Amino acid sequence: MAVDPVAVFRALGHRARLQIAEELGRGERCVADLVGLVGLSWPSVSRHLSVLRAAGVVADERRGNQIVYSLALPCVGTFARCLAAAARGQRVELRTCCR
């Protein structure tokens, strides 16, 4: 699955989608959880999930009768926390990168 950096940023450049990615950074969630989290209609959340999935940010897996989403690009969670810290006025610095 090819990662397109622009698509990743676009995917995260929306309130609901970033919120979803941050939540998935804390653990797996089913769609119902995420609908409750972002406060949008089920179809809208599903659409946002498909954007995140197409960008390779999240992965989905059917488990029982529901679909569980997880963060496929962990560095996104790290960076998001980094920006959140910056938003709080803390000094931001990513130390190391890929290997």
Added chain:
Amino acid sequence: MAVDPVAVFRALGHRARLQIAEELGRGERCVADLVGLVGLSWPSVSRHLSVLRAAGVVADERRGNQIVYSLALPCVGTFARCLAAAARGQRVELRTCCR
């Protein structure tokens, strides 16, 4: 200058703007350089720069008779390189974050 994570991602979620941010990660550039880089009209590039500036991603400083842009959020450069590596199929991992 308040950092809004969503605005940062939105700002970077565009081919030209990401290209600009990556270039600024390598050093300061004037607008003419960036126009040459992205291959869009001068007004369009200027608009993209204003989006990046509003998001706090870049900073501008007048020097002589031209304006020099620089990357105001260095972690963006780190993360962008990280994603670029992922796009090349390399294993991606951000080790440490804010402090």
Added chain:
DNA sequence: AGCGTATTTCGCCATCTGGCGAAATACGAT
């Protein structure tokens, strides 16, 4: 003040995005 170059803003148009309800689909269970 006036000139020239660097940069931004304006106005317009075409396209993309995001919201929702309704309808369709997928799949486990009976």
Added chain:
DNA sequence: ATCGTATTTCGCCAGATGGCGAAATACGCT
């Protein structure tokens, strides 16, 4: 096969985005 629940897709509309040329602005210099 049918049922029921979980999830996605469709169709529509309103508003945002991105492109450009033309016009406006900003500033250093003489």
